[in-house]
Amino acid sequence: MEYRKIKDEDNDGGGSSSGDLESLRGKPISVTNVASKSSELANWKRKSVVTLALTVLTSSQAILIVWSKRAGKYEYSVTTANFLVETLKCALSLAALARIWNHEGVTDDNRLSTTLDEVIVYPIPAVLYLVKNLLQYYIFAYVDAPGYQILKNLNIISTGVLYRIILKKKLSEIQWAAFILLCCGCTTAQLNSK
Incomplete structure (x- = not known):
């Protein structure tokens, strides 16, 4: 939508309608074009930070689990650790949603709504995810962190x-x-x- 608006503005200004840099030479830079570029840069920065964070978190997870073992055993409940991790993720997600609601308000795009048909299928991936996360702790009894990442x-x-x-x-x-x-x-x- 933004691209079409910029292209239409360039075409209305007369001259060549090819949209390349040569055809824009001598024309004033529109505020919309500058805002679009700064928005693209902000999106690129946000994506880079998220990608870096995901890389660090997923690679450090295995190392931290192995590091938390003492004499080949965990000195804490694996089930409780899993529950606390999922609770923290839920709390962070709700905090992010509350922040969005404060800035943008509740819209059709960010409203929490679901149907019974959607809720019925949620337990299937949830149980699979639970089993995977629990097994992960026990796998580290036999495999080191780099080996686990490769096998993963x-x-x-x-x-x-x-x-x-x-x-x-x-x-x-x-x-x-x-x-x-x-x-x-x-x-x-x-x-x-x-």
């Missing part, structure tokens, strides 16, 4: 295979080659170097 990439392969079988979607030859290379990489990383 095997979920990409299983996702691709299930994507093909369940959803009946075709994968390209390049995607299959990538799956095979990833599988070989995960396997060779686990070989004993001695």
Whole structure:
């Protein structure tokens, strides 16, 4: 929408309608164009920060879990730790939503609403996620943090295979080659170097 508005303004100003930089030479820079560029820069910065945070958090999770073991055991309840993590995530999400509501108000885009059909299917991924998070703690009894991160990439392969079988979607030859290379990489990383 913003792009179309800028392009229409450029076309109304006369001259070439190609929209390239040469056709804009000598024309005044519109405030809308500057605002659009600053908005794009802000979005890029926000995406960069989120990507960096996600990378740091996901890579440090395995290290922190292994670091919290004492003599091969956890000195805390794994179930309670999982519950507290999910409670913290829920609290942060609600705080972010409250902040959005304070700045923008409640709109159709940010209103909390759901239907019974949606709520019925929520327990399926929730239980799978719970089991995955609990198993993660027990996996670290047998695998070190770097090995876990490498083995975790095997979920990409299983996702691709299930994507093909369940959803009946075709994968390209390049995607299959990538799956095979990833599988070989995960396997060779686990070989004993001695």
